[in-house]
Amino acid sequence: MKIAITGTSGIVGGFALRVATAAGHQVTALDRRSGYMLGDAPDLSGHDALIHCAFAHAPGLYRGGEEDDARCFRKANLDGTIRLFDAAADSRVGRILFLSSRAVHDGHAPGVELTDDLPACPANLYGEVKARAEDHLRGMRLYGSSIRATGIYGPGPAHKWRDLFADYLAGREIAPRAGTELHGDDLGRAMLLLLEQDTPPPVVNASDLILDRRALLAEVRHLTGCTHPLPPAADISALRVLHCARLAGLGWRPGGFGLLRASLPAMLESRADM
Numbered sequence: 001m002k003i004a005i006t007g008t009s010g011i012v013g014g015f016a017l018r019v020a021t022a023a024g025h026q027v028t029a030l031d032r033r034s035g036y037m038l039g040d041a042p043d044l045s046g047h048d049a050l051i052h053c054a055f056a057h058a059p060g061l062y063r064g065g066e067e068d069d070a071r072c073f074r075k076a077n078l079d080g081t082i083r084l085f086d087a088a089a090d091s092r093v094g095r096i097l098f099l100s101s102r103a104v105h106d107g108h109a110p111g112v113e114l115t116d117d118l119p120a121c122p123a124n125l126y127g128e129v130k131a132r133a134e135d136h137l138r139g140m141r142l143y144g145s146s147i148r149a150t151g152i153y154g155p156g157p158a159h160k161w162r163d164l165f166a167d168y169l170a171g172r173e174i175a176p177r178a179g180t181e182l183h184g185d186d187l188g189r190a191m192l193l194l195l196e197q198d199t200p201p202p203v204v205n206a207s208d209l210i211l212d213r214r215a216l217l218a219e220v221r222h223l224t225g226c227t228h229p230l231p232p233a234a235d236i237s238a239l240r241v242l243h244c245a246r247l248a249g250l251g252w253r254p255g256g257f258g259l260l261r262a263s264l265p266a267m268l269e270s271r272a273d274m
Contacts, residue, residue, distance in 0.1 A: 001025045001026070001048045001049060001195065002025070002026045002027075002028070002046060002047045002048050002049075003020055003025050003026070003027050003028070003047065003048065003049045003050070003051060003195070004027075004028040004030055004042075004044050004047045004049070004050045004051070004088075004093075005017055005020065005027055005028070005029060005030065005050075005051045005053065006030040006031065006036065006038075006050075006051070006052050006053055006054035006084065007030075007031055007052075007053035007054030007055065008029040008030065008031045008053075009029075009031040009032060009033055010031070010053065010054065010055075011152060011156060011158060011159070011160075011184065012053045012099060012149075012152050012184060012187065013031065013051075013053035013054065014156060014184075015152070015154060015184030015185060015187060015188045016051050016053055016187075016188045016191055017029060018185070018188065019185055019188025019189055019191070019192060020051070020188065020191075020192060023192055025192075028044075028047065030042060030054070031054070036054075037080075038054055038055075038056050038076045038077065038080035038081070038084075039075070039076060039079065039080040039083060040080075040083075040084070040087075041083050041084065041086070041087035041090075042084075042087060043087070043091055044087065044088050044091035044093050045091045045092065046091075047088075047091065047093050048093070048094060048095065049093060049094070049095040049096070049097065049195050050084075050085075050088045050093050050095070050096045050097070051096075051097045051099070051191055051195075052081060052084060052085075052096065052097070052098050052099060053099045055077055055099075056073070056076040056077055056080075057073070057077075057126075062101065062103065062126050063103055063106075063124050063126045063127070064124070064126070065126055066125050066126075070125055073125060073129070074125070074129060077129045077133075078129045078132055078133060081098070081129075081133045081136075082133065082136050085098075085133075085136060085137055085140060085144075088142075089140055089141070089142055093142070094142055094143060095142065095143045095144070095195050095200070096137060096140070096142060096143070096144045096145075097144075097145050097147065097191050097194055097195055098133060098134065098137050098144065098145070098146045098147070099147060099149060100130045100131075100133070100134055100146040100147060100148045100149070100203070101126065101127065101130045101148060101149060102114070102148050102149065102150045102180070102205070102207070102240075102242055103122065103124065103126050103127035103130060104120035104121070104122050104127045104130050104131045104134070104148060105118065105120070105121060105127075105148070105240065105242075106121070106122060106123035106124060106127050107121035107122055107123035107127070108121045108240075110238065113243060114205065114240055114241065114242045114243055115205075115243045115245070116201070116203060116204050116205050116243065116244070116245055116246040117203070120134065130146075130148075133146075134146040134203060137202075138202050138203075143197075143199070143200055144200075144202065145194045145195075145200045145201060145202060145203065145204065146202065146203045146204075147187070147190060147191065147194065147203075147204055147205075147206050148203065148204065148205045148206065148242065149182060149187055149205075149206040149207070150179075150180040150181065150182050150206065150207040150208075150242055151179050151180060151181045151182065152181075152182055152183075152184050152187060153181050153182070153183060153184065153260075153263075153267075154183050154184035154185060154263055154267075155263055155266035155267050156184075159267050161216070161267060162267075164213070164216075164217075165220055165267070165268060168217050168220060168226070168228060169220070169224065169226055169228070171228045173231075174213060174217065174230075174231040175213075175231065176212075176213060176214065176231045176232045176233065176234040176235075177212075177213050177231075177234050178210065178211060178212040178213065178234035178235075178236045178239060179210075179211060179239070180207045180208075180209065180210055180211070180239070180240075180241060180242065181207075181208060181209045181210075181211045181260075182206055182207050182208045182209070182254065183208065183254065183255055183259050183260070183263065185255070185259075186206075186208060186252075186254040186255055186259070187206055189252065190204070190206050190247055190252050193247070193250055193251070193252055194250075197250065201246050204244070204246040204247050205242035205243060205244045205246070205247070206242070206244060206247060207241065207242035207244055208254035208255070208256060209256065209257065209260065210236060210239060210241065211260070212233055212234050212236070213231050213234065214230050214231050214232065214233050214234070216260075217230050217231065218230055219260070219261060219264055220264065220268065223264060223265060223268060224268065
């Protein structure tokens with residue numbers, strides 16, 4: 001399959017690029033290094049599929065990533081995404097996979113189960129932009145899927161826990177926190193699985209672990225021999241967990257704690273290169 005992937009110089013797009021290339025697909029990387037910017041309408045003639053991962057935001061921020069410029073944020077990420085999708089359709093690309101976010105669920109009341117078919121209810125501009133892009137894709141005459149993914153982790157020079165690991169190993173105080181996590185390679189495999197379906201579902205959730213910083217840093221402590229105290233356990237009673245029945249029904253099985261543990265040595269090496 002010939003696949004165009006946006007945002008390949010970023011964290012998630014980098015995982016998608018690696019997984020697709022390893023699976024033997026021919027990949028066209030669309031990022032700043034290749035001259036692509038959100039808002040462009042590239043000619044994708046000859047491509048079978050598009051995976052759209054690119055997103056413009058303030059460094060380290062997704063929710064709140066617009067800072068004080070909501071207009072430019074919306075123009076780049078919503079208008080730019082719609083323009084890209086329409087360009088793909090004009091180029092006769094038959095399949096589009098859009099990286100959405102669990103943030104589309106932020107406005108749902110506590111206790112609502114976050115199922116695959118739950119309508120979007122965003123509570124911030126980030127979630128709104130993702131939800132409206134999903135709507136546009138759903139209305140197109142091609143096979144489109146939006147994947148509502150949770151926090152993405154995995155090895156890389158800018159991985160999400162780089163500063164956390166550095167703070168812990170330096171003996172700084174760590175605030176308790178827990179969240180839902182998904183390895184980037186598992187997300188990449190989910191993307192390819194959806195592209196392979198004869199009739200892919202229009203939207204799916206993608207998540208794997210409930211992870212407490214205390215448990216994560218206990219693994220770091222074991223690997224490094226660090227003796228600094230661990231943070232207290234976080235309260236996970238209000239944590240909202242994505243249900244991923246659709247991907248599971250397609251045979252998707254994320255790597256769980258085994259993949260997390262296998263990934264930590266490379267992530268710690270990345271920290272050492274700071």
